[in-house]
Amino acid sequence: MMTIDEGVGHDVTTAGIIVLEDDDAVAHAMAAWLMQSALDKEDGPLVLALSGGTTPKRLLEVMAGPEYVARFPWKKCQFFYGDERHVPPDDPDSNYHMSCEALFSHVPVPPENLHPVPTGGSPEADAAAYEAELKKLYGAETFESGRPLFDVVMLGIGPDGHTASLFPRQPVLEETRRWVSTCVPDDAPHVRITLTYPAIHSSRHVVFLLTGSEKAAMLKRVRRGDDASLPSSRVTTEGTMTFVIDRAAAEDLSDER
Structure with missing residues (x-):
């Protein structure tokens, strides 16, 4: 089973890299690791921030399989979202809608334990409400x-280097300062609500x-960490950071393998 080393780095330049055969292998390895992490945790629920996109969708589909329905400790996990489009929850572009489907x-x-981003008010009010929900879970204001x-x-990485x-x-x-904020991309549709860098930083594993x-x-550009115009390159964590990728995504990282 895939293991994520406690000693890997805290930013994109020092993060661990796990290369697997293909997208299916990535999904199955991540599902198994999440289940074992949830089973092993004894000091409270496993708190997850989910991502949208094709690769995370395949992961969720794997977790909907019979093995995980029966064995995954659903009651021990709190599911949040790293970002959301400000659309109704039944909109095809909604990350929440995708994850439910x-x-x-x-699954039971x-x-x-399921915490969708609210999208029924103004983006600013909904972002503030989601931040308040996170603070209630955390039990502190800072x-x-x-x-x-x-x-x-x-997290994923978009073609322009965005993440969440x-x-x-x-x-x-x-x-x-804020844990959750709004974003209006100039090259993508929909107003967004997203975790901020400080909220992502407060994590055991990215x-x-x-x-x-x-x-x-x-990925090669982000991994260098020297281009501040790429939002993914600025992600940090107080815990560990790991890239779990397939051979195709790793093809430009031959000097690191």
Whole structure:
């Protein structure tokens, strides 16, 4: 089973890299690791921030399989979202809608353990409401070093280097106080609500899931960590960071393998 080393780095330049055969292998390995992490945790629920996108969707589909329906400790997990489009929850573009179709409509997760981003009010009010929900879970108004908010934050990388809904050229990239904020991309549809860098930083594990050759060139650029115009390159964590990728996404990292 895939293991994520406690000693790997805290940013994109020092993060661990796990290369698997293909997207299916990535999904199955991540599902197994999440289940074991949840089973092993004894000091409270496993708190996850889910990601949208094709690779995370495949992961959720794997977790909807019979093995996970029966064995995954659904009652021990709290499911949040790293970002959301400000659309109704039944909109095809909604990350919540995707996750329900792929996973949550098939498994016995308690409704109170599933935390969709609210989208019924203004983006600003909904972002503030989600931040308040996270603070209630955390039990404090500010982050404390050594007491992370999330056990696992799952992220991807877009073709422009964005991650979650931290898009290039947007004010949210400079947010240092708020845990959740809004973003209006200039190259993608929909107003977004997203975790900020400080909220992502307060995590035990940040895991980038990347598959496909179309991710290879951008992954190499992000991995260098020297281009501040790429939002993914600015992600840090107080815990560990790992890229879990397939061979196609790793094709430009031959000097690291």
